[in-house]
Amino acid sequence: MAELDGVWWSSVGEGPAVVVPRLNVDWSSMDLSALTERCRVVIVAPRGFGPSERPGSYDMSGFVRDVERVLDHLGIDSYATFGYSMNGVMAARLARSSARVTAVACGGFPLTADLTGMGHRARARNAAARQDPQAWEEVLATYDPVAAEAFWDDIASLPRAALADLDRPLRAWWGEEDAVVASLLSPVQLERDLDARGIPYEVVPGLDHDGMLRRIDLVLPAISAWLSRSAERPRHDRDHHGRGDEV
Structure with a gap:
């Protein structure tokens, strides 16, 4: 991994760029070779997450800037996004914030659910973890709890299905027995x-x-x-979701 202004990142592979946010998943421990064989995979941990700097004050605009600062450093103009669960939400949120995103692959999260309570859920999880020293140690090793709360507060403020109603290709997947998905929205719905x-x-x-x-x-x-094809598509006019419009 490399570091840029307190933001840790890595880049593997050649081809169209695919950004993989690192929020609560350490992707370095997973086999992404099927993706790196086709694409240039850039894993970025915004400040507050993973090994990146933890300044203690956060907002979504800062998370987005952290990701795109790395891409600017690498000379990457347009990119697709990929993520699972919280990381998949960030993949979609990047598309809401930046016209540079060409496509989104989000797994393990129902993007059309009513997410207005997500900030409250994040605080409740953190409060419960504080009661268990081992659980709290794991939380702190993964991210700054304040960063997670800021992240979910932003998601909770979006209109329902805003992360699904994007003006670019989106693909989703989840496990049939996923209780996390079902707790937010009926899989049938x-x-x-x-x-x-x-x-x-x-x-x-x-x-x-x-x-x-x-x-x-x-x-x-x-x-x-799918991502390699979608990432190569030319961007169309996205003035109503232009870079920075939503953060």
Whole structure:
């Protein structure tokens, strides 16, 4: 990994650029070769997450700037995004904030759900973790809890389905037994929502939330092929979701 102004990042592979946010998943421990064989994969941990600097005060505009500062440093103009769970939400949120994003692959999260309570949920998780020294140590090793709360506060402030109603290609997937997805939106309703929007998705039998992340190899080849095609598409006019418009 490399560091730029307190932001840690890595870049592997050649081809169209795909940004993978690192919020609560350490991607370096996972096999992303199906993606790096087709694309230039840039993993970025915004400040407050992973090994990046933790200034103690955060907002979504700062998270987006951290990602795009790295891309500017690398000379990357346009890019697709990829992520799972919280990282997938960030992948979609980048598209809301920047016209540079060409496509989004988000797994393990129902982007059409009502997310108005997500800031409260983040605070409740942090409060519960504080009661268990081991759990709290794991939280602190993953991210600054204040950064996670700021992240989810922003997501909670968006209109419903704002992260699904993007003006560029979106693809989704989740495990059939994913209780995290089901706690936010009925999987049946999620499928209806995605079908109505013409968004392709995969439901992998027999896997829960963590299981799907561990077996991401089951979907990564198809997603990688889709991302490499989508990342190469020329950008169209996105003035109403231009860079910085939403943060």
